[in-house]
Amino acid sequence: MKKNIFAGVVLLLTVLIAGSVVADTSSIDGKLIALDAGHGGDYTGGYNINYYVAEKDVNLSVVYSLKSKLESAGATVVLTREGDETILSRSERVDIAIAKCIEIANRECDILVSVHHNGSLDSDHNGTLTIYNEKQDVALAQSLHDTLVPLTGIDEGYLNGGYGITVYDHLISTLTEAYYITNDEEATTYLTGVEEEAGETGYFYLTGERIEEEANAQFQGIGNYFTAMENVAPSGKKKK
Numbered sequence: 163m164k165k166n167i168f169a170g171v172v173l174l175l176t177v178l179i180a181g182s183v184v185a186d187t188s189s190i191d192g193k194l195i196a197l198d199a200g201h202g203g204d205y206t207g208g209y210n211i212n213y214y215v216a217e218k219d220v221n222l223s224v225v226y227s228l229k230s231k232l233e234s235a236g237a238t239v240v241l242t243r244e245g246d247e248t249i250l251s252r253s254e255r256v257d258i259a260i261a262k263c264i265e266i267a268n269r270e271c272d273i274l275v276s277v278h279h280n281g282s283l284d285s286d287h288n289g290t291l292t293i294y295n296e297k298q299d300v301a302l303a304q305s306l307h308d309t310l311v312p313l314t315g316i317d318e319g320y321l322n323g324g325y326g327i328t329v330y331d332h333l334i335s336t337l338t339e340a341y342y343i344t345n346d347e348e349a350t351t352y353l354t355g356v357e358e359e360a361g362e363t364g365y366f367y368l369t370g371e372r373i374e375e376e377a378n379a380q381f382q383g384i385g386n387y388f389t390a391m392e393n394v395a396p397s398g399k400k401k402k
């Protein structure tokens with residue numbers, strides 16, 4: 163009996179501690195979210211030449227983990243890339259996202275998050291960078307950046323850049339580079355993951371602790387964004 167009480171207290175403490183870091187994500191319920199795993203197919207993206215880790219696989223792994231978290235919270239999620247498809251351009255990715263949102267829910271996606279991991283010639287370099295294109299994307303970029311930066315502790319900023327994904331169709335979106343896949347420590351951590359299939363595509367990536375950490379941070383950032391949006395009246399003024 164004593165043991166049970168002890169276990170109960172431990173559980174309660176765990177919930178309390180977790181509750182203090184995990185933000186309210188109820189705002190995700192009912193949202194229509196497009197996730198884009200950067201690169202794919204012929205395009206590996208960044209590549210760690212010391213450990214043979216391709217960015218396209220890490221991107222896809224994070225996207226699948228994030229998808230299941232968002233769906234558990236009541237969101238509908240569409241993926242631009244489900245396996246190792248080659249998608250030629252960023253505009254094509256946006257077109258795929260829009261078409262899938264219309265197909266599944268007959269409306270425009272609420273947001274699009276494009277998941278990337280950065281590359282550098284320096285295998286020690288690490289950091290977190292978030293990129294957006296338009297003014298309407300800033301709030302999402304900022305929310306995601308805030309929850310992703312602790313992954314590396316190195317803030318490389320959230321930038322307005324041409325590498326974003328929102329040039330077309332006014333879809334609110336952001337491109338994240340949570341860490342550098344060319345960083346040897348990140349690559350070796352990725353390699354400790356277990357093999358998982360991308361949907362039912364026959365294509366496999368690894369998933370492990372680091373992928374989960376990032377997916378949790380992405381999930382929290384998206385939740386924070388929608389919560390903040392709920393508190394903004396259509397005129398752009400804060401609700402009383």
Ligand SMILES: [Zn+2]
Nearest residue numbers: 200207278279
């Ligand atoms: Zn990339």
